[in-house]
Amino acid sequence: MPLPVQQQMKYWAIAAVVFLIATWLLAGILLPFILSMAIAYALDPVADRLEKVGFSRVWATVTITICAAVIFTLIALLVLPTLIRQTAALFEVAPQLFEQLRVFLSERFPSLQEPTSELRQTLTSIGETIRSKGGDLLNGVLASTLSLLNLVALVVLVPVITFYLLLDWDRMVAEINKLLPLDHAPTIRHLASEIDRTMASFIRGQGTVCIILGGFYAAALMVVGLQFGMIVGLVAGIISFIPYVGSIVGGALALSLAMFQFWGEWWMIGAVGAIFIAGQLVEGNFLTPKLVGDSVGLHPVWLIFALSAFGSIFGFVGMLIAVPVAAIIGVVVRYLVGQYQQGRLYQGHTGRDRALSWEKDDTDG
Numbered sequence: 001m002p003l004p005v006q007q008q009m010k011y012w013a014i015a016a017v018v019f020l021i022a023t024w025l026l027a028g029i030l031l032p033f034i035l036s037m038a039i040a041y042a043l044d045p046v047a048d049r050l051e052k053v054g055f056s057r058v059w060a061t062v063t064i065t066i067c068a069a070v071i072f073t074l075i076a077l078l079v080l081p082t083l084i085r086q087t088a089a090l091f092e093v094a095p096q097l098f099e100q101l102r103v104f105l106s107e108r109f110p111s112l113q114e115p116t117s118e119l120r121q122t123l124t125s126i127g128e129t130i131r132s133k134g135g136d137l138l139n140g141v142l143a144s145t146l147s148l149l150n151l152v153a154l155v156v157l158v159p160v161i162t163f164y165l166l167l168d169w170d171r172m173v174a175e176i177n178k179l180l181p182l183d184h185a186p187t188i189r190h191l192a193s194e195i196d197r198t199m200a201s202f203i204r205g206q207g208t209v210c211i212i213l214g215g216f217y218a219a220a221l222m223v224v225g226l227q228f229g230m231i232v233g234l235v236a237g238i239i240s241f242i243p244y245v246g247s248i249v250g251g252a253l254a255l256s257l258a259m260f261q262f263w264g265e266w267w268m269i270g271a272v273g274a275i276f277i278a279g280q281l282v283e284g285n286f287l288t289p290k291l292v293g294d295s296v297g298l299h300p301v302w303l304i305f306a307l308s309a310f311g312s313i314f315g316f317v318g319m320l321i322a323v324p325v326a327a328i329i330g331v332v333v334r335y336l337v338g339q340y341q342q343g344r345l346y347q348g349h350t351g352r353d354r355a356l357s358w359e360k361d362d363t364d365g
Contacts, residue, residue, distance in 0.1 A: 027317045032154065034320045036161035042204050043068075043162075044169045061167045065159065079230075191331055198327040205291040206241045212287060213237040213279055217250060220275045224268065226254060227261055236276070240283070242300050247283070251276035302326060 023030065043064055050060035165172075180188050214237015221229030236250020254272050262268035306326035310318030340346050 023314060023317070023321070027314045030317050031320075032157040032161060034317060035154075036158050036165055038203070038320065039158070039162045040165035040169055041199075042207065043166055045200075045204070047166055047169070057167060057170075061163060064166065065163055069159070191335055194331045194335075195328050198331055199324055202241075202323060202327065205288075208291050209283060209287045210237050210240045210246075213240045213246065213283060216279055216282075217254075217275065220279075221254060221272065224271050224275070226258055226272060228257060229254070232257065236279075242303060244280075245300075247276050247280045302330065 046064055047057065047060040050063060051057060055063065177185075177189070214234045216233070217236045218230045218233025221233050226232070232250055232254045235253070236246045238246070239249060240246030251273065254276065255269065258269045258272040262272075303323070303326055306322040306329075307319055310322040310325065312318070314321070
């Protein structure tokens with residue numbers, strides 16, 4: 001005899017609460033495992049394709065691991081030192097940038113030259129704060145990242161865990177499929193396929209778009225000679241998963257730096273702006289339609305809310321799980337809305353009469 005619906009909902013609610021509490025309590029140690037699951041999920045289609053061309057699952061996993069290790073090593077040797085150096089330099093030069101901004105504004109608003117001017121004091125204070133606190137922040141981040149525990153977790157544990165997850169990914173999915181409640185298995189499989197399609201489109205597709213845009217912006221800005229171009233380009237690429245935000249924030253930051261560096265050389269400032277216009281055109285007309293598609297279903301506002309909410313509750317780990325959870329909630333809500341629109345609560349007598357009228361018209365036709 002199947003369990004009543006109310007009792008089933010109670011059990012599922014208890015399971016969800018236990019999951020959230022466990023995530024909150026274990027947030028400090030979940031980072032390498034969540035990163036590994038995300039990487040394994042993203043690379044599973046690559047392993048499946050290698051299997052189709054004749055690789056065993058073991059050799060497919062080994063091949064992907066070796067390629068990833070080579071790419072990571074090249075990035076660590078070629079990009080990371082420059083990124084750290086530019087970040088430290090940006091914190092050091094921040095007061096000078098704000099002083100130049102103050103002079104620029106003072107020429108157009110003479111009242112700012114007065115020592116008691118509130119805006120002048122604010123700009124000076126911001127510059128000094130960034131210089132004093134920015135260096136401490138950077139050192140703290142580096143110290144935390146390069147501590148022995150985090151170094152072991154991110155450099156050793158993540159590749160090892162990813163290797164085993166990628167090796168057994170299809171087997172784990174099959175085992176979970178066997179444990180689904182038989183009465184609800186078809187519905188759960190349908191929802192799971194929708195969730196997978198949404199997350200695959202977003203994580204794999206949008207992740208690829210972010211990498212391409214970040215590399216393009218960083219390389220192009222460095223070619224035109226913009227100071228801190230690598231930082232600006234990578235930041236713009238990373239936040240490009242929110243439509244238009246990456247290009248707007250990155251473009252505004254790059255143009256602000258370009259005006260200080262190339263003041264009077266308007267063609268150089270125009271070149272910086274053209275880089276972001278070109279990136280936005282390529283993203284909107286080629287990258288996003290080809291790599292992401294129109295079936296993601298994650299509204300930017302919903303995505304920002306999910307990142308903010310989970311980040312405030314679970315910290316950095318919460319921001320990592322925000323996108324999958326947002327995708328799951330979005331798919332479930334759309335399913336429930338569809339069920340509601342097909343039910344008597346929504347259709348009432350009007351829907352029933354309309355259905356009967358359509359049946360009668362079909363019979364007469």
